[in-house]
Amino acid sequence: MADPLAVGLLALGAGLAVGLAGIGAGMGEQGIGAAAVGAMAEDEGFFGKGLLMTVIPESIAIFGLVVSLILLFVTLPSL
Amino acid sequence: MLLPERMNRFIVVGEKDELENVIERLYSLNIFHIKDFIEEGPIFRIGEPLERAEKYSDYLLRIRSLMRALKIKEVDQKYSVKEIEEIIQSKLDEINKRISEEMERYSRVEGTLKELEQLLKDLRPFEILGIRPSLCRGYEGISCFVGKIRNFKEIEEIISQFREECYVVRGDGEKDIYVAIFVPKNLSDKMASELSRTSFSEIPVPLVEGDVGEEIKRATEEVEKLKNELESISKRIGGLKEEYAGILLACEEYLAIEVEKAEAPLRFATTENFFVIDGWIPSERRDDFIEALKDFKVYVNEIPSKEEPPVYLKHPKPISPFKLLIDVFSTPRYNEIDPTSIIFITFPLFYGFMLGDVGYGALIGIMSYAIKRKMRSEGWQSLASIGLYAAALSIIFGLIYGEFFGFPMYGEESIFGLTYIHTPLHRFEEVVELLMISLIIGVVHVSLGLFLGLRNVAVMHGWKKAIYERVCWILMLFGGIILVYYLLPPLMEGVPLGELNFLSPIFLLGAVLLISGVAILIIGEGPIMIMEVPTLLSNIVSYSRLLAIGLSSVGIALAVNTISIELFLSKGGVLLLVGVIVLILGHSLNLALGIIGPGLHSLRLQYVEFFTKFFEGGGKKYSPFGRIRKYLKEG
Numbered sequence: 085m086a087d088p089l090a091v092g093l094l095a096l097g098a099g100l101a102v103g104l105a106g107i108g109a110g111m112g113e114q115g116i117g118a119a120a121v122g123a124m125a126e127d128e129g130f131f132g133k134g135l136l137m138t139v140i141p142e143s144i145a146i147f148g149l150v151v152s153l154i155l156l157f158v159t160l161p162s163l
Numbered sequence: 164m165l166l167p168e169r170m171n172r173f174i175v176v177g178e179k180d181e182l183e184n185v186i187e188r189l190y191s192l193n194i195f196h197i198k199d200f201i202e203e204g205p206i207f208r209i210g211e212p213l214e215r216a217e218k219y220s221d222y223l224l225r226i227r228s229l230m231r232a233l234k235i236k237e238v239d240q241k242y243s244v245k246e247i248e249e250i251i252q253s254k255l256d257e258i259n260k261r262i263s264e265e266m267e268r269y270s271r272v273e274g275t276l277k278e279l280e281q282l283l284k285d286l287r288p289f290e291i292l293g294i295r296p297s298l299c300r301g302y303e304g305i306s307c308f309v310g311k312i313r314n315f316k317e318i319e320e321i322i323s324q325f326r327e328e329c330y331v332v333r334g335d336g337e338k339d340i341y342v343a344i345f346v347p348k349n350l351s352d353k354m355a356s357e358l359s360r361t362s363f364s365e366i367p368v369p370l371v372e373g374d375v376g377e378e379i380k381r382a383t384e385e386v387e388k389l390k391n392e393l394e395s396i397s398k399r400i401g402g403l404k405e406e407y408a409g410i411l412l413a414c415e416e417y418l419a420i421e422v423e424k425a426e427a428p429l430r431f432a433t434t435e436n437f438f439v440i441d442g443w444i445p446s447e448r449r450d451d452f453i454e455a456l457k458d459f460k461v462y463v464n465e466i467p468s469k470e471e472p473p474v475y476l477k478h479p480k481p482i483s484p485f486k487l488l489i490d491v492f493s494t495p496r497y498n499e500i501d502p503t504s505i506i507f508i509t510f511p512l513f514y515g516f517m518l519g520d521v522g523y524g525a526l527i528g529i530m531s532y533a534i535k536r537k538m539r540s541e542g543w544q545s546l547a548s549i550g551l552y553a554a555a556l557s558i559i560f561g562l563i564y565g566e567f568f569g570f571p572m573y574g575e576e577s578i579f580g581l582t583y584i585h586t587p588l589h590r591f592e593e594v595v596e597l598l599m600i601s602l603i604i605g606v607v608h609v610s611l612g613l614f615l616g617l618r619n620v621a622v623m624h625g626w627k628k629a630i631y632e633r634v635c636w637i638l639m640l641f642g643g644i645i646l647v648y649y650l651l652p653p654l655m656e657g658v659p660l661g662e663l664n665f666l667s668p669i670f671l672l673g674a675v676l677l678i679s680g681v682a683i684l685i686i687g688e689g690p691i692m693i694m695e696v697p698t699l700l701s702n703i704v705s706y707s708r709l710l711a712i713g714l715s716s717v718g719i720a721l722a723v724n725t726i727s728i729e730l731f732l733s734k735g736g737v738l739l740l741v742g743v744i745v746l747i748l749g750h751s752l753n754l755a756l757g758i759i760g761p762g763l764h765s766l767r768l769q770y771v772e773f774f775t776k777f778f779e780g781g782g783k784k785y786s787p788f789g790r791i792r793k794y795l796k797e798g
Contacts, residue, residue, distance in 0.1 A: 132491035136770060139763045143701075146708045150598070153714065157594040 086163035094160055098152035105148020112141030164479075164504050167497055167782070169446040170196075170472035176439050177461030183213060185440070185459055186427050190420070192455050193789025196443040196473045200432040210428030210438060219425060222251065223418040225259055230411055232266050233404045237539065240409030243796045247417045250410060258410070262403055269396045276389045283382050285369040288341045291334035295375060299343055299368045306351035308358060310365040311339040317361040318342055324357070325350065341366075413794040420790065427788070443472050443785070471497050475785035482507045484548035492770055493780025498622050500615050500777060502769075509608065509773070510549070510765055515556025516604075517712045517761035519590070520720070522568035523754055524557030553762070563587050568750055569720025590717055597710045605706025606644060608768070609699075612776030613637050619777050631687025635680045636776075639699060642676030649673060702772045708764050716757050723749030 120134030173195075177185060189195050202209050250258075288311065289296050299307045312318060315333065322331055328350060332343040342363075346354045371378045432439040444452045449465075456463050474494050476486055485507045495501050518524065531550030534543055565572040565586035573584040590597065613636050621629035649669050654660075664670070684692050723746065731742030 135763065136491075136767060139767055140771065142764070142767075143705055143708070146711045147704065149711045149715065150704075150707045153594055153598070153711065 086160075090163060091160065094155055094163070098155040101148045101152040101155070102145075103148075105145045105151075108148075109141045109143075109145035112144065113138055116141065164482075165500055167495060167499075167501050168475040168477050168785075170443045170475070170497070170785075171446050171449055172198075172441070172443055172466050172468040172470075172472070173452065173463060174439055174441050174466055175456060175461050175463050176437060177459060179433070179436055179438055181459050181461055182210075182428065182431075182438050185456065185461060186213075186424050188455055188459070189440075190424050190427075190789045192452065193787050193791070194444060194448045194452065195440075195788050196785050197427070197430050197788050198441045198443065199430045200439075200441065207432035207434060207439070210431040210433040212428055213425040216422060216425035219418050219421045222255065223415065223422055226255075226411055226415050226418065229259065229262050230415060233262065233400065233408070233411075235404065235408045235411060238409045238412060238794075240413070241794055241796050242410065242413040244417065247410075247413050247795065251414060251417070255414070258407055262400075262407070265396060265400050265403060269393065269400065272389055272393050272396065276386060276393065279382050279386050279389065282369055282371070283379065283386070285367055286371070286375055286379050286382070288334070288336070288366055289369075289375045290379060291336050292332050292341050292343055293334060293375075294332060294343060295373070296369045297372050302348075304348050305345055306348050306354070307368075308344045308346075308354065308363075308365065309342070309368055310358075310363050311336075311341050312364075313339070313362040315340050315342075317363070318344070321354070321357045321361070325354070329354070409794070416792060416794045420792075420795075423790075442788075445475055445477075445785075471783070473497075473785035474782035476501050476503060478503055484545035485510065487542065487545040487549070488766065488769070492774065493778070494782040494784050496623070496779055496782040499619050499779060499782070502615075502774065502778060505611070506769055507552075510769060511552040511556040513604075513709060513765035513768055514553040514761045515558075515560040516601075516709050517765065518553075518557040518716060518757050519560035519564045519713055520566045520568065520716070520757075521558050521561035521572065522566075522750075523716075523757050524554045524561050526754055527557065527758060528554030564590050566590070566717065566720075569717055569724050569753075590714060594710070594714070598707060601706050601709040602703060604709060605703045605772070606640070608706070608773055609702055609776065610637065610640055612773045613640065616777030619779070623779075631683060633776075635683035635687065636699065638676045638680030638683070639696065640680075642673045642678070642680055643699070645669060645673030646677065705772055706768065708768070712760050712764050716753060716760065719753045719756070720750065723753065 117138045120130070120138050123130045124134050175185065200207070200209060286296070288309070289299075292309075299309050318331065318333075322329060325346065328347060330345040334341040344354065344358075369378075428438070432441070453463055474497055476489065476495070478486065482504050485503050488506055488510065489495070489501070489503050515524075518527075527550060531547045531554055534550070535547035538544070538547070561567065562572075565574070565584075567578065570576075570578045571586070572579055573581045573586045575582055577584075588597070613633055617629050617633040617637070620632050649667070650663070653663060681693070681696065684696070727742045727745040727749065731738040731745060
């Protein structure tokens with residue numbers, strides 16, 4: 085059995101990875117989202133492009149998710 | 164299929180007598196993309212519209228305003244051109260008169276009704292105050308202030324200043340206190356300035372003479388009557404709408420076609436006696452075009468052109484819905500690869516890989532089918548078809564992952580009792596394998612994009628530029644992959660860096676590819692481009708979303724199932740109902756996320772990671788002279 089402290093810290097790290105990455109992505113998206121809504125008010129045809137631009141920073145959240153997945157599914161079993 | 168349709172440029176020259184016939188024929192042919200003539204030089208002038216243009220656009224304007232007033236949407240009726248011509252000649256004025264009369268009546272009654280309702284609102288404070296509105300105006304020596312106030316104390320203070328010289332009536336409403344203050348005219352300025360310092364806000368004094376109660380009663384009765392009248396008018400308008408919707412739509416289409424034809428000469432070059440039409444024809448329709456104009460006394464000639472032709476994306480029917488996804492991005496250039504048929508494979512594939520659940524896939528399939536049946540517009544049709552492909556792939560991947568609304572389909576916990584089947588690829592148990600598959604898909608997708616880009620740049624700007632702009636990236640990508648392949652496994656097993664064999668041919672090959680790629684990039688585009696090198700890595704890592712989005716979707720489904728079963732369903736009784744509600748709500752939420760998430764991210768992988776490698780866009784869309792008739796019978 086692995087050191088419980090190590091397991092706990094690992095879980096904490098996985099959580100932080102997702103959470104902090106999510107905050108970062110959210111901060112990125114807020115500006116883009118506001119601008120996209122503004123552009124859509126001018127031209128409704130912008131909806132598709134606007135939606136797409138808005139999800140671009142979501143990558144960061146996904147990187148965070150991947151890091152936490154690696155922590156939980158790769159690092160944790162090898163402890 | 165991988166390139167836009169090839170185009171040929173033609174000019175048609177003829178005498179002006181033939182102009183109308185030629186326009187007619189070209190319009191019905193519906194393949195000729197007219198290149199608008201721009202006036203320059205002394206010889207050619209822009210043509211003049213046909214005579215009927217003005218009259219018809221006037222009709223068109225009237226019909227469109229009627230259609231807007233009646234809020235006419237699509238109907239399923241068709242008329243022949245002859246019927247419509249007759250209606251426009253003889254009945255249009257009458258229809259116009261009937262509809263606009265009713266509309267006018269409606270807006271008149273509506274106006275009166277609004278006035279009365281306002282009056283009722285204005286009378287209400289006077290009812291509370293208990294005085295006639297006529298008592299509050301029209302004095303020579305007295306001013307009257309009527310208004311509402313939040314706190315009567317404020318008024319009391321003012322009254323004490325004016326003493327006997329003012330008279331106040333007070334009425335308490337439900338929320339506000341109403342007051343009417345009478346003062347001699349010479350003090351009215353002082354009173355006004357005092358009141359402006361309080362929460363007093365003035366209200367209008369209605370112009371009625373009689374007793375408030377009677378006036379209110381009269382107005383209420385009148386409002387009732389007008390409301391009934393309004394209802395009957397709108398019923399009549401509804402009847403007119405039913406009667407004329409189809410006719411108006413067909414008239415609008417007919418007139419729009421006629422106006423477009425009549426105004427076509429504005430796009431041609433003309434001299435005193437001749438006209439010249441310049442434009443593009445899809446190469447495969449070349450013979451049809453020449454054949455169609457054979458009967459006229461015109462000179463038709465194909466001319467070579469250095470200009471970029473309009474872009475016509477043509478695909479077999481199963482693929483064409485995906486043109487929507489290209490349209491949202493940009494129209495490709497004439498010499499660029501048209502990625503529609505590639506997206507046809509990769510978009511549903513990525514979607515299915517991410518969602519991968521038989522239950523959700525089936526639900527999305529049913530929804531897409533319903534949309535396809537209900538919504539007739541082109542955009543919705545395309546979207547629904549894309550949805551059907553995505554649903555099919557989701558079901559296939561669901562069978563591989565063995566998931567049905569997050570429940571396992573195979574193995575010991577199978578909900579279908581399929582205990583003897585082993586799950587081919589379990590998403591929670593084979594995370595590392597799935598991550599590797601995701602990244603390999605990424606490498607394949609990005610290198611496909613780079614090779615397409617190599618071809619595009621080579622065709623449009625020559626090979627030298629292609630090497631500087633694309634070959635270097637391909638070298639870096641493959642060099643990088645070889646290095647990762649060689650170095651990563653031992654490093655993950657904890658072998659120290661010093662013990663690795665840096666002279667092995669595999670390592671050297673990778674290093675040489677990578678370094679030569681970077682070198683070419685620096686020579687071609689300058690050292691600042693080194694900043695761009697890491698984007699290649701982040702592009703590939705970005706494909707890990709193929710795994711991540713899917714896992715989060717399974718995670719939510721699993722959580723919903725666990726909460727519902729362990730907290731509620733297993734307890735029985737009333738909790739059974741709660742459990743079912745949790746199941747339905749949770750899975751609907753996850754389904755909504757499952758449509759938006761994988762859809763957007765699959766699209767994003769195409770747009771951001773794939774298209775940027777080869778797609779420039781900005782081509783001019785092919786729009787042939789003519790239109791498909793919706794409300795007119797052909798012929």
